Amino acid sequence: MTQADLRFLGVDSDDEEIYRVLLRRGGFSRSELARLLAEEARDEAADQDPLAVHHRLTRLGLATETLGGLLAPVSPAKAVEGLVEHAVGRLRHELEQEVVSSGIVDSLLAEHDKSLDGRAQGLDLNVTTEHIEGMPSVRAAIDELTFFARTESLTTSPTGVLSPESIRHARVLDGRILRRNVHMRTLMASTALEDPGTMDYLYELVSKGAHIRISYLPLERLIICDRAVALTPIDPVNTSRGAILTRDPGLVAALVALFERMWRTAHDLPLAADGEAAGSDLANDFQRRLLRSLCTAQKDEIGARDLGMAVRTYRKHVASIMQLLGAANRFQAALLARERGWI
Template structure:
């Protein structure tokens, strides 16, 4: 019977008093405190045995809990009768603990906020340590992982515009760039990109670029040779150490003269490039398939699992399924088999 009662008591205490732990009370003290609130006559040292029996605890555990309650101001030792204690009204005792806790939290918050003042000094030390004998306004990044981590940071802190020269896109580059581009566009950051004509001839790349355009990006293509460049808010730019193998490393450039030249180069290429909207899918008019739709249809005729199709296209499973759904909607097809049949009737496959 006592075990059942203690189990129920503990469960009730956990449900009703668990939040008191944030005020400094231990689990045992909470149980004792709740019990004493319901049985104030036991709030005396001599009655620790009764409380211990009721809660299934050892007397020394109850005595320790009562000492903690007294320390926290929830139990007050009687000045007139030695060995006796009285409960403090919870509306006073708990409120005082809450106020103390708020004071502690405010002090912690003040100290945390104060650390922002040292960020410039820490950043300066970091850049100086990583400079590798380069000027302080040129920082070197080593390895693809470090490059992508820094690009993530730079995209997050961009406020106005991101300018990019991208000769080509690999499936892995698209998957890494998509969340950064989408985040910038959602925040209203202008995104202008120039790619080579060969890039837009790839159906996966073309679909990705059109996806960004639909969200507000501007994309143009050119026949000129391009070197990779990404510039953020015209205050810094990132270029590869080796244009032939961008994963080897990159340079973050803040040097005003170099940066100005890079921005001028971008604007020159941008002015001479063609808008992506001018690129026709085919000569078949409005009913023509896009390049990515043709690729999706071809894959659907060859494989029966989305996972395989996604790998074939070099996109995520979610992206591939979206392509399939869009294609079925365009063809007004009831299922994939129906979509393939309609496409054959139109002479698309």
């Protein structure tokens, strides 16, 4: 029977072979890894740097370094799951970039506009403000706005509490925005502090680069993208009636100014007394990957690329987690994280 390999998940044969040896032996010291590579070099005339191999295995999620300094294998199920997640994320990013560069959506929208133009509805397709009736149409408009957002997304949640269904829907849209490094700011009503599910989701967004504040004052419902288009409810008391979408520069500017005033009076998302995010486990998957990158990536550019973000965003997350750990430098942050069992 032919042995399956991991090449389709981006792991070359040399790294996979070392991972298989790790699984059989249970772990290596650095000296043992160097001896193994030296033996392979004699057999195959291929010289590999032990430190580089160590970094690659941990970066790929195939191995982790124990508190005792051993290189230990990650369980096969977890390792493959991580490889699949990384591959899917990379493919999704590539496809989204291809969609944007190809102009396919604009092309399809042009066909849709032609069909509207051919209908005797008296519609002016060049209007800057339009009424969108019904929640299905509003959701479709929000999907389109977030898809085309390129620089900034400003949103408010006057109710504060997000239902599980709302979170499931929002996670897709918010994830799409944050993967493109769009600057995302969200204002939440203070009632969010009383709902664990909402708070967990807010800290999830923060871990991915979003900026969130809590307002103790009334909020107006707004969605603004790229300071060029805004969405507000037709009836703030009954949002199910629909929304008003505007691209009018003057009106959008006024709504941006309103958002900025509400933002200035709001408060940063609070931390619990022990320094951890209320209602959440700070050692989540993103933070563990970030901490591992501090141990393995030789440059910020490499760490940022591995995590699929801009260097500036990567450095911001590094500074945040150093502050959380009370670390004076990155080396100390890694040591403190290991003491807590986060990596």
